[in-house]
Amino acid sequence: MRRLVIAGMAVKGLGNFGGVCAGLAVPLRVKMMGWKAVRGGLATKSNIARRLRSVDSRCSLCGFPEDNELHALLECPFAKRIWECNDIDRSLWAQREPDLWTWLESVLKEGREEAMEEVLTMAWAVWGARNKTIFDTSSPSPSQVVENAWSYLKAFKENQPQVLKQGSTTPRGWRPPNAGCWKLNTDAGKLGDWDRGYVFVIRDCEGDIVTAGTQQQAGALSPEIHEATALLFGIKKA
Numbered sequence: 001m002r003r004l005v006i007a008g009m010a011v012k013g014l015g016n017f018g019g020v021c022a023g024l025a026v027p028l029r030v031k032m033m034g035w036k037a038v039r040g041g042l043a044t045k046s047n048i049a050r051r052l053r054s055v056d057s058r059c060s061l062c063g064f065p066e067d068n069e070l071h072a073l074l075e076c077p078f079a080k081r082i083w084e085c086n087d088i089d090r091s092l093w094a095q096r097e098p099d100l101w102t103w104l105e106s107v108l109k110e111g112r113e114e115a116m117e118e119v120l121t122m123a124w125a126v127w128g129a130r131n132k133t134i135f136d137t138s139s140p141s142p143s144q145v146v147e148n149a150w151s152y153l154k155a156f157k158e159n160q161p162q163v164l165k166q167g168s169t170t171p172r173g174w175r176p177p178n179a180g181c182w183k184l185n186t187d188a189g190k191l192g193d194w195d196r197g198y199v200f201v202i203r204d205c206e207g208d209i210v211t212a213g214t215q216q217q218a219g220a221l222s223p224e225i226h227e228a229t230a231l232l233f234g235i236k237k238a
């Protein structure tokens with residue numbers, strides 16, 4: 001039996017999270033944030049303190065001793081004020097969770113892809129608002145953060161020709177490859193003015209996810225080069 005490997009890293013617990021994330025109908029930057037978060041790659045104080053001893057791991061906003069991904073995105077009072085402003089079912093975010101894996105796994109079990117799209121978009125919005133508050137002089141109101149996040153997701157979905165089937169990680173209209181072959185799908189685009197991001201997912205003839213991955217690089221190129229680089233990235237990982 002083939003072992004599922006995501007971006008070169010065996011993923012515990014959330015076995016298919018990477019593949020589910022790659023197939024979600026959310027903007028690329030939301031997927032990238034989700035991937036970074038589950039891999040412990042967000043620039044939280046806890047993660048920075050592991051690399052720089054001069055940095056303490058306390059939350060810059062509330063002083064909690066361990067500013068990890070779960071705290072920053074869900075449990076910090078700053079984050080909670082934003083979650084409380086939205087219409088997402090409380091069962092998906094109001095429980096006390098031991099870690100980020102357990103939280104997202106419970107979202108997948110409870111609501112599957114549509115709920116995950118909303119939860120990840122809101123987590124992305126929390127992360128952006130948090131950084132703006134810490135590093136800028138302005139702090140958006142919780143209701144404004146929620147409104148902007150839903151507008152962003154709505155606009156994205158309205159411009160998507162392919163909508164995911166309910167309860168599936170394969171897009172509507174997606175055709176499986178022949179038996180014995182794999183199919184590669186990619187997503188690529190700019191992240192801000194200076195960075196670009198790629199997401200790829202490889203499925204077998206049953207539509208099951210074989211592997212998936214993501215990458216962020218500095219430098220903005222033309223859309224054609226973005227797409228070609230994403231394909232090359234996926235082929236190299238296959």
Ligand SMILES: [Zn+2]
Nearest residue numbers: 059062064076
């Ligand atoms: Zn905090």
